[in-house]
Amino acid sequence: MAKVKLAPSILSADFACLGNQVEICLQEGCEYVHIDVMDGHFVPNITMGPNVVKSLKPLLVQYNAVMDVHLMISNPDIYLKEFAEAGADIITVHVESCGRLRETVDMIRSLGVRPGITLNPDTELEKILEVIPNVDLVLIMSVYPGFGGQELLPATMAKIASVRKILDETESQAELEVDGGIKVSNAHLVVQAGASVIVAGSAIFSSGTRIAHNIAEIRKVVDM
Ligand code: DX5
Ligand code: ZN
Numbered sequence: 716m717a718k719v720k721l722a723p724s725i726l727s728a729d730f731a732c733l734g735n736q737v738e739i740c741l742q743e744g745c746e747y748v749h750i751d752v753m754d755g756h757f758v759p760n761i762t763m764g765p766n767v768v769k770s771l772k773p774l775l776v777q778y779n780a781v782m783d784v785h786l787m788i789s790n791p792d793i794y795l796k797e798f799a800e801a802g803a804d805i806i807t808v809h810v811e812s813c814g815r816l817r818e819t820v821d822m823i824r825s826l827g828v829r830p831g832i833t834l835n836p837d838t839e840l841e842k843i844l845e846v847i848p849n850v851d852l853v854l855i856m857s858v859y860p861g862f863g864g865q866e867l868l869p870a871t872m873a874k875i876a877s878v879r880k881i882l883d884e885t886e887s888q889a890e891l892e893v894d895g896g897i898k899v900s901n902a903h904l905v906v907q908a909g910a911s912v913i914v915a916g917s918a919i920f921s922s923g924t925r926i927a928h929n930i931a932e933i934r935k936v937v938d939m
Contacts, residue, residue: 719906719937721930722747722783722892724916725771726762727863736926737771740919741778743930747805748780749894749914751863752798754788757812758861765794765801772802781805783912785833785894787860788812792819799826807831807854807892810842820849831892835860836868840877851889852912853878857905858895863916867896872908879909898922903936913937 723740725733725748737748750768755761768782775782784803788794791808798806806823810832813819823830831852832843836859847853855875858865871893878891892912893905902913919929 717911719910720746720781720890720912721933721937722749722781722894722912722914723919723930724749724751724863724894724914725767725920726751727916727920729920733767734771734774736920737774738778739926740930741774741780743927744934745930746780747783747912748775749916750782750784750803751916752784752786752788753861757789757809758787760861765797768798768801768803775802783807783831783892785831785854786812792822795819795822795826795828799823799828803828805829805831805852807833807852809860810834811838816843816846817849820846824849831890833894836871840874844881847878847881847889848885848887852892853882853889854892854894855910856895857893857897860895864921865896867901867905871895872904875905875908875910882909897933899932899936902933903939906937 728736753760753762782804785807806828820830829851833854857867857871890911893910894914897915898918
C-alpha cells in the first residue's frame, strides 16, 4: 500500500508565524497542507481566503507539497477561479453547498485543479456516490465542520470503510482523506479503515509540544 500522506490543517497554526510553522511541517515531510476556508455562513466560523493560499504557494512549490483547499462556504462556484489562480492543487467542495455537484466538480477540473468532494457527518454517502468516479479525492468529515480541536465522531469509521470499498472495487486512484479530531491515539484506526490522507490540526499545532515532534509521533502510528 502507498505511504499515507499527512495534511496539517493550518487552522490551528499561529497565524503570527504561519510561514515558519508551515515550513517546519514541510521540512518534516508532510506531503499536503490543508487550508480550511470558512465563510461564517455555511459554517459558523470565519477563517481565511485565497490570499493565504497565494502567500503560502511559493513555500509549497519549494517542497513539492500539495495545496489542499477545503471550502466550507456557500456558493463555492463563484470563488473557484480565485482559489485556482492563488495556487490550489486540490479544491474540495461540500455536497451540501453545491446545487449541481457534478458541474462544480467539472468546473474545478477545467480550471486545472484536482477536484475533491466531501459531506457533513449527517449526510448520507448516497449523496456523493454518483460523482465519486469524477473526483481525485473523497474527504470524509470526522467532525462537524467549523472548528478545529473537536473529538472524532466514531460513527465516521464505517463511512471511511465504505468509501475505501467503493474506491477499491472501482479501481479508483482517488485519495481518501479524513478530516477532524485525528490525533496520535486514533490515527492508526483511521488508516486501518482505509484513509490515504490524514488531516491533523490541533494535534500538530496546539498540543503543547513541538510541531516536529507532533508530526513524528503521528507518522509513527500511521506507518505501523
Ligand atoms: C473542521 C476542519 C478541519 C479541522 C481539523 O471544520 O475542516 O480541517 O480544522 O482540525 P483538528 O485536527 O483539530 O480536528
Ligand atoms: Zn478541513
